[in-house]
Amino acid sequence: MERIIASIITIGDELLIGQVIDTNSAFISQELNKIGVWVKRRVAVGDSKEEIVRALDEESRDTNIIIMTGGLGPTADDITKPVLADYFGGKLVMNEEVRKHLVYLFEEVFRRPIIERNLKQAEVPDVCTVLPNARGTAPGMWFEKAGKVFVSLPGVPHEMKGLITTEVLPRLQRRFEMPFIGHRTLLTAGVGESFLAEAIQHWEEKLPAHLKLAYLPNYGMVRLRITGWSTSKAQLEQELDTEFATLKKLVQEWLVIDEDATLPMALSKLLRSKNKTMSTAESCTGGYLAHLITAIPGASNIYKGSIISYDNEVKISQLQVSPVILQKVGAVSEEVVLEMAAGVLAKLNTDYAVAVSGIMGPDGGSPEKPVGTVWVAVGNKQKLVTQKFQFRFDRDRNIEMTATQALNLLRKFIVENA
Amino acid sequence: MERIIASIITIGDELLIGQVIDTNSAFISQELNKIGVWVKRRVAVGDSKEEIVRALDEESRDTNIIIMTGGLGPTADDITKPVLADYFGGKLVMNEEVRKHLVYLFEEVFRRPIIERNLKQAEVPDVCTVLPNARGTAPGMWFEKAGKVFVSLPGVPHEMKGLITTEVLPRLQRRFEMPFIGHRTLLTAGVGESFLAEAIQHWEEKLPAHLKLAYLPNYGMVRLRITGWSTSKAQLEQELDTEFATLKKLVQEWLVIDEDATLPMALSKLLRSKNKTMSTAESCTGGYLAHLITAIPGASNIYKGSIISYDNEVKISQLQVSPVILQKVGAVSEEVVLEMAAGVLAKLNTDYAVAVSGIMGPDGGSPEKPVGTVWVAVGNKQKLVTQKFQFRFDRDRNIEMTATQALNLLRKFIVENA
Numbered sequence: 113m114e115r116i117i118a119s120i121i122t123i124g125d126e127l128l129i130g131q132v133i134d135t136n137s138a139f140i141s142q143e144l145n146k147i148g149v150w151v152k153r154r155v156a157v158g159d160s161k162e163e164i165v166r167a168l169d170e171e172s173r174d175t176n177i178i179i180m181t182g183g184l185g186p187t188a189d190d191i192t193k194p195v196l197a198d199y200f201g202g203k204l205v206m207n208e209e210v211r212k213h214l215v216y217l218f219e220e221v222f223r224r225p226i227i228e229r230n231l232k233q234a235e236v237p238d239v240c241t242v243l244p245n246a247r248g249t250a251p252g253m254w255f256e257k258a259g260k261v262f263v264s265l266p267g268v269p270h271e272m273k274g275l276i277t278t279e280v281l282p283r284l285q286r287r288f289e290m291p292f293i294g295h296r297t298l299l300t301a302g303v304g305e306s307f308l309a310e311a312i313q314h315w316e317e318k319l320p321a322h323l324k325l326a327y328l329p330n331y332g333m334v335r336l337r338i339t340g341w342s343t344s345k346a347q348l349e350q351e352l353d354t355e356f357a358t359l360k361k362l363v364q365e366w367l368v369i370d371e372d373a374t375l376p377m378a379l380s381k382l383l384r385s386k387n388k389t390m391s392t393a394e395s396c397t398g399g400y401l402a403h404l405i406t407a408i409p410g411a412s413n414i415y416k417g418s419i420i421s422y423d424n425e426v427k428i429s430q431l432q433v434s435p436v437i438l439q440k441v442g443a444v445s446e447e448v449v450l451e452m453a454a455g456v457l458a459k460l461n462t463d464y465a466v467a468v469s470g471i472m473g474p475d476g477g478s479p480e481k482p483v484g485t486v487w488v489a490v491g492n493k494q495k496l497v498t499q500k501f502q503f504r505f506d507r508d509r510n511i512e513m514t515a516t517q518a519l520n521l522l523r524k525f526i527v528e529n530a
Numbered sequence: 531m532e533r534i535i536a537s538i539i540t541i542g543d544e545l546l547i548g549q550v551i552d553t554n555s556a557f558i559s560q561e562l563n564k565i566g567v568w569v570k571r572r573v574a575v576g577d578s579k580e581e582i583v584r585a586l587d588e589e590s591r592d593t594n595i596i597i598m599t600g601g602l603g604p605t606a607d608d609i610t611k612p613v614l615a616d617y618f619g620g621k622l623v624m625n626e627e628v629r630k631h632l633v634y635l636f637e638e639v640f641r642r643p644i645i646e647r648n649l650k651q652a653e654v655p656d657v658c659t660v661l662p663n664a665r666g667t668a669p670g671m672w673f674e675k676a677g678k679v680f681v682s683l684p685g686v687p688h689e690m691k692g693l694i695t696t697e698v699l700p701r702l703q704r705r706f707e708m709p710f711i712g713h714r715t716l717l718t719a720g721v722g723e724s725f726l727a728e729a730i731q732h733w734e735e736k737l738p739a740h741l742k743l744a745y746l747p748n749y750g751m752v753r754l755r756i757t758g759w760s761t762s763k764a765q766l767e768q769e770l771d772t773e774f775a776t777l778k779k780l781v782q783e784w785l786v787i788d789e790d791a792t793l794p795m796a797l798s799k800l801l802r803s804k805n806k807t808m809s810t811a812e813s814c815t816g817g818y819l820a821h822l823i824t825a826i827p828g829a830s831n832i833y834k835g836s837i838i839s840y841d842n843e844v845k846i847s848q849l850q851v852s853p854v855i856l857q858k859v860g861a862v863s864e865e866v867v868l869e870m871a872a873g874v875l876a877k878l879n880t881d882y883a884v885a886v887s888g889i890m891g892p893d894g895g896s897p898e899k900p901v902g903t904v905w906v907a908v909g910n911k912q913k914l915v916t917q918k919f920q921f922r923f924d925r926d927r928n929i930e931m932t933a934t935q936a937l938n939l940l941r942k943f944i945v946e947n948a
Contacts, residue, residue, distance in 0.1 A: 127556075139548065141547055154573070163571070270923065399810075403817040403818045411816065412841065420838065460843075460847075
């Protein structure tokens with residue numbers, strides 16, 4: 113079976129002046145990988161006819177699929193559509209289905225008058241198959257030329273994602289003969305990538321050629337993913353199950369969850385399985401812990417709320433932290449996070465709680481408590497445990513690392529004190 | 531003056547399987563732009579000799595500068611260095627300065643024994659100028675060929691950033707004669723991209739060729755940026771000031787801030803300028819509002835905290851929301867957000883507050899209150915105003931849109947009730 117190869121072209125001057133970070137390419141790469149398509153290159157070009165045409169020529173040279181995003185908006189700098197019409201030898205025509213969808217969006221959803229400029233978004237090259245965009249105004253477009261598939265999608269991430277999932281992937285799977293692809297993913301915490309690599313080296317070296325291991329490190333956690341491909345689905349699934357079982361044993365000590373889930377998801381699942389609730393008392397993370405938990409659908413079953421005491425006044429009035437202790441040892445201390453945790457457990461009446469206090473930077477550090485100093489307390493009404501962390505990153509990364517470590521500490525507490 | 535043009539090549543299989551999001555390219559683009567270099571293309575390729583050589587050939591065809599990142603680590607898949615030695619006709623030799631730096635790092639900083647694999651990082655092609663990497667092990671490398679500059683940098687973001695700032699930009703400025711580049715940016719809210727385009731069309735059409743306008747939409751807000759280039763700095767600054775003043779007048783109705791800042795930054799700045807504080811009472815956004823505000827350095831001057839009442843019990847016990855009203859009209863109602871706002875203003879004793887309650891999905895909707903229904907209250911102890919929103923997105927976007935609209939509503943309240 114021939115390998116199916118893709119290239120991704122992202123279009124827009126905003127990518128070249130560094131105004132936006134391209135997250136679309138990573139999403140598209142992941143999704144294509146899952147159905148067995150190998151992404152060979154990714155190119156970003158500006159809103160220029162010459163550059164778009166050059167990219168189409170070069171990227172289609174030795175690939176089967178070319179996915180484009182961006183340049184489909186209603187403003188003057190969005191030139192992708194006429195360029196594509198020209199490139200594939202067609203002309204722009206009004207598409208009645210898209211026009212109806214546009215009118216519906218403006219009349220029923222946006223409740224704004226539709227103007228000429230918006231209606232032009234219903235014009236598509238007459239040589240493409242329209243991919244309806246339920247989430248927005250610009251439709252996706254599917255072209256074929258010399259046995260290759262070219263897909264143009266809007267650059268707005270959630271519109272692009274909707275089109276990839278509902279239109280592009282199913283069509284590609286029908287259009288090309290793909291191998292079966294299978295994945296097994298687990299999440300570890302508290303161990304570095306190179307140490308992990310050392311621990312599983314012997315097993316990894318013996319993996320058959322059609323199974324590949326990827327290390328996916330992110331904020332103090334490492335995800336491990338086995339990807340396999342084969343013409344026999346049954347055989348592949350069995351091989352994956354066997355190898356995954358071995359891998360799980362090898363990393364048992366650091367295992368957070370044996371599926372493709374994030375730490376907040378793992379914690380939510382754990383709480384749900386025990387029918388327990390949690391709350392947070394946050395200072396330095398300023399609501400980020402709460403956000404990570406509540407971003408997961410169904411959070412209301414396990415999460416009651418948070419008292420964010422960014423100001424010491426709030427620690428005293430809402431969490432009953434002792435002003436004397438605050439005065440004596442400062443807000444970033446073991447004593448204070450213990451009181452915060454006890455305070456929120458009592459106030460919000462939850463089974464578990466996590467409390468954090470630290471210095472995220474860039475200002476606020478001192479020789480005794482430099483930027484990156486963090487205290488975390490986790491536990492229940494019977495028992496609390498604490499841990500001190502010393503990070504050394506910038507503000508954003510310190511907030512992210514604190515949240516990760518705090519949630520993992522709570523997760524471990526729940527597992528060990530069940 | 532000839533325009534100086536660059537292309538960026540990022541190297542690594544992890545970019546092609548969607549494992550990591552490329553943030554390096556955006557940073558490099560921004561920094562090159564600031565010194566007057568125009569980035570024409572960005573390409574990501576895998577750890578393959580054939581693909582790296584193809585990218586070097588293609589990207590140097592019509593550019594002056596090629597910046598590469600990645601593929602310089604100590605593991606087997608990092609092949610960039612031998613490929614570059616070969617491409618520029620040199621061979622790998624041990625560099626004494628880099629070797630000393632490596633020994634220093636392992637002995638004094640990492641406090642780990644240095645192994646053969648690490649020492650190999652001190653080998654560089656004998657045809658390059660070494661750019662010392664104070665922040666890490668892999669040095670940067672500067673090559674020249676046929677009047678073009680090629681720079682290879684490590685992919686670790688903070689090492690790459692250090693090298694760009696201290697080594698690459700100053701050397702490029704000495705090597706090439708650059709035009710002056712200037713930007714003016716503003717942020718609007720509450721108006722669509724196409725409506726905005728309509729409102730400023732006449733002005734935009736008359737912009738001189740060396741001034742360009744970019745539309746940067748994001749979650750119900752649109753940033754507008756004018757970029758200009760010229761050989762005369764004084765003339766360019768004056769032109770930019772004049773055009774920016776006109777643009778500001780044209781978009782006055784929707785103007786959030788007339789600088790390159792986010793909505794949370796604009797709100798923080800406004801509060802700081804008035805020496806006022808705020809708090810949040812969040813239900814459906816679950817801490818995300820608080821996070822947006824506290825992610826900004828110095829938030830403690832304007833932000834006291836939040837009561838996140840994800841559970842109705844917490845609304846009653848911590849925010850004094852009436853159980854009778856909750857029972858009668860439900861948590862997602864004007865009455866409840868008014869009580870939440872009043873509750874948090876009293877409890878945390880702040881000048882302003884914002885309260886939100888809504889249904890973010892995917893579950894929890896009903897015919898009367900479908901997913902995406904949100905009530906927001908903002909104000910101070912004297913006056914509160916409310917607004918109902920109806921979003922129609924997925925959970926993540928509903929949280930993002932709710933936060934944007936709620937913060938903007940508070941910002942407008944502060945401006946109008948000063």
